[in-house]
Amino acid sequence: MTETTSAGRQTAMDEKVAADKKAWATTWLGALGALAMTSCCILPLVLVSFGVTGVFIAQLGVLYQYKWITFALSAAFIGYGFYKAYRPISAESCADGTCARPMNRTFMRSILWIATAIVAVAMIFPYLTPYLLSY
Helix, strand or coil: CHHHHHHHHHHHHHHHHHHHHHHHHHHHHHHHHHHHHCCCCHHHHHHHHCCCCCHHHHHHHHHHHHHHHHHHHHHHHHHHHHHHHHCCCCHHHHCCCCCCCCCCHHHHHHHHHHHHHHHHHHHHHHHHHHHHHCC
């Protein structure tokens, strides 16, 4: 009888670990999507600020035409990451002991908020550039 209970608990814990890995994977994909959003506009300025020069920096401007595709993917990953990070965990799902070691949602949420800020800046940056360069 205890073997069945422990096997059931082990299966539930394996499912929880898989769900945690999926949530972290989505979070990191959202962060990578946010970095992809900066590749056409902000990344070249950052690279030049650090003294990196070369012809390839000018070639990054070609990625501007894919801005909406990277925005859609970033928004989807970030949105799903927020769903995973902020959804409440029911007491019934933790009754079997699978929530004994919960994942660090605070760190996940901070990564998602930073990625959201980066995506927002990358989306409005082309519209702010004329005002920033006029000074």
